[in-house]
Amino acid sequence: MSAAIELEQLGKRFGAFTALSGVTLQVQEGEVFGLLGPNGAGKTTLTRILCGLIAPTDGSARVLGFDVASSGEALRSAVGLLTEQPGLYDRLSGWENLMYFAGLYSVPRAAAVERLERYLRLFGLWERRLERAGTYSKGMRQKLAIARALLHAPRVIFLDEPTSGLDPQAARAVRDAVAELAREGRTIVLCSHNLDEVERLCENVAVLKRSVLALAKVAELRRGRAQVDIALQADAAPLCEQAMRVPGVAKALPTGSTLTVQLDDPAAIPELVAALVQAGARICAVVPQSRALEDVYLELLGTPGERAS
Amino acid sequence: MRWGRVRAVLRKELLELVGNRGLLASLCALPAIMTVVPWGIAWSYAYDPNDVAVREIARYYHVLQQGVLPGASLVEATARQWLGLFLVTPMFLPVLISSQAVAGEKEKRTIEPLLASPASGAEILLGKSLAAVIPATLITWLFFALFSVGMDFIARPLLHRLVVPDATWLFAMVVLAPLLALLGNAIAVAISARLSDPRLTQQLAALCVMPGVGLGVTQLVRFSELGISFYAALAVAVAIVDAGVLALAARLFDRERILTRWG
Numbered sequence: 001m002s003a004a005i006e007l008e009q010l011g012k013r014f015g016a017f018t019a020l021s022g023v024t025l026q027v028q029e030g031e032v033f034g035l036l037g038p039n040g041a042g043k044t045t046l047t048r049i050l051c052g053l054i055a056p057t058d059g060s061a062r063v064l065g066f067d068v069a070s071s072g073e074a075l076r077s078a079v080g081l082l083t084e085q086p087g088l089y090d091r092l093s094g095w096e097n098l099m100y101f102a103g104l105y106s107v108p109r110a111a112a113v114e115r116l117e118r119y120l121r122l123f124g125l126w127e128r129r130l131e132r133a134g135t136y137s138k139g140m141r142q143k144l145a146i147a148r149a150l151l152h153a154p155r156v157i158f159l160d161e162p163t164s165g166l167d168p169q170a171a172r173a174v175r176d177a178v179a180e181l182a183r184e185g186r187t188i189v190l191c192s193h194n195l196d197e198v199e200r201l202c203e204n205v206a207v208l209k210r211s212v213l214a215l216a217k218v219a220e221l222r223r224g225r226a227q228v229d230i231a232l233q234a235d236a237a238p239l240c241e242q243a244m245r246v247p248g249v250a251k252a253l254p255t256g257s258t259l260t261v262q263l264d265d266p267a268a269i270p271e272l273v274a275a276l277v278q279a280g281a282r283i284c285a286v287v288p289q290s291r292a293l294e295d296v297y298l299e300l301l302g303t304p305g306e307r308a309s
Numbered sequence: 310m311r312w313g314r315v316r317a318v319l320r321k322e323l324l325e326l327v328g329n330r331g332l333l334a335s336l337c338a339l340p341a342i343m344t345v346v347p348w349g350i351a352w353s354y355a356y357d358p359n360d361v362a363v364r365e366i367a368r369y370y371h372v373l374q375q376g377v378l379p380g381a382s383l384v385e386a387t388a389r390q391w392l393g394l395f396l397v398t399p400m401f402l403p404v405l406i407s408s409q410a411v412a413g414e415k416e417k418r419t420i421e422p423l424l425a426s427p428a429s430g431a432e433i434l435l436g437k438s439l440a441a442v443i444p445a446t447l448i449t450w451l452f453f454a455l456f457s458v459g460m461d462f463i464a465r466p467l468l469h470r471l472v473v474p475d476a477t478w479l480f481a482m483v484v485l486a487p488l489l490a491l492l493g494n495a496i497a498v499a500i501s502a503r504l505s506d507p508r509l510t511q512q513l514a515a516l517c518v519m520p521g522v523g524l525g526v527t528q529l530v531r532f533s534e535l536g537i538s539f540y541a542a543l544a545v546a547v548a549i550v551d552a553g554v555l556a557l558a559a560r561l562f563d564r565e566r567i568l569t570r571w572g
Contacts, residue, residue, distance in 0.1 A: 014569060048568065051425050052425075053421070053424055053425055053564050053565065053568055054564065054565040054568060054569065055565060073427045073429060074427075076425060076426060076427040077427040079425075081421075081422065081425040083418075083421045083422055083425070085418040085421075087417075087418050087419040087420070087421055087422045087423075088419065089321065089325060089417075089419060090417075091324070091325050091328040091329060092321065092324055092325065092328070096321070096324060100317055100320070100321040101422070101426065102317075103313060103314060103316065103317025103318075103320070103321075104314055104317050104318070104423070104426040104427070104428045105426060105427060106311060106313055106314065106427070132328075145422075148422065
């Protein structure tokens, strides 16, 4: 599998303001990649750079082999972008909105008509295709915008908050569509604040805050600094000191007969159990606690005050 | 240049224009005024063409013709010299349309998907420009036809011939009107590319018609004779300015600047 997107020390400055700095990452072909980060973290700037809309000031980036700094038209033809705002023409019908973009992307008419019908039916918009987009609900607008991003069959698709404002049923349809696109071998970059969605759809994620704070598989992110609850027959407090001596243990908190241990390295669990047994502990159960991606995300971004800065 | 993309932009802009009745009405307002007002003026001269006041006006403007009633001379002079003022129409109408071109798309948040498409700045600008220039020229021609019919309806009983269109009017409508429409459009698009408020864009671009208004008013008030050679020279000058302003508009159409700078 080759890389669809490669970034090397990518940076973007707007005058004195640094929007992105030293971003290095790779996204493999056919992968659904999550891009996380608070508002103002640079996700939109990064997406715009990768779609050939704005130029980086530092480093380099290639999408499907196209240098983002020099291959504007070819790059824009090869990628699809769902912007944060649907950006539809309210006076045009849903059909006219899509046909307009089919024309801009030079999609042959027959193929355009076939794809329009496919996506409009997939998203349940077929019956209302001839109505003005201005009369559509927020969810319908979002679905039409997604159809627009897919019309020219792009190999790489950037989706900025694709399920924002959708009801659960519509959000499910969008997630299914994303999964289907991934099965077709498309590369998808999903920018989202919906961490549950990212956990469901993405294999790898990058947490961005002007630079990359973390880049890993979702499962690894959740596993890293794992937590185990160890149920004991006796009071857990005397075992804290013993637990803290085990390499890889970050914190040990006793609560009655339960010892909650946070580990930097989940591989340290057997060592921990052995050390406790050696110290005379009678262990009833060892329950690994899987952390939610949200916990990891919030931990990476620091306190709310820091996040806002 | 891919013409399919230009056609796509043109078609979409025209669809939006047709669907916007308010804009269509405002597009017809100015040419309607430019048509009805000279009818009224001409009718006031033709009502009593030998009236003393009418004769004095004709004498003041040096338009008295041998063997022709003073009112008839004034009707003919009005019909001929209204051209300078009428030419404001093709220049002003594209401003109303093109001020929405980029700034309007920014305001409605439709600009980013458009800029994310492979269409080049030149293709987008050309499509949008044609969508402003073509309706502006057609509306100008429509109201010019109405103006001619009305003026001839008033003038023919007095002069026993048609007064408009003459060669100067025809040249101005066929050659100068599209060039002026292109100029009004290019100025509006250039301003639109730098601003995000279509109203401000419209106001600034409307200033571009001021020289045209000045020319028209001067010509009408003084009844100065500006013949076909003047309008031919004007057409050459406007064509040169058109090329310059369009080149400037293309330079100002910078994706990054449009997306990242507001105000």
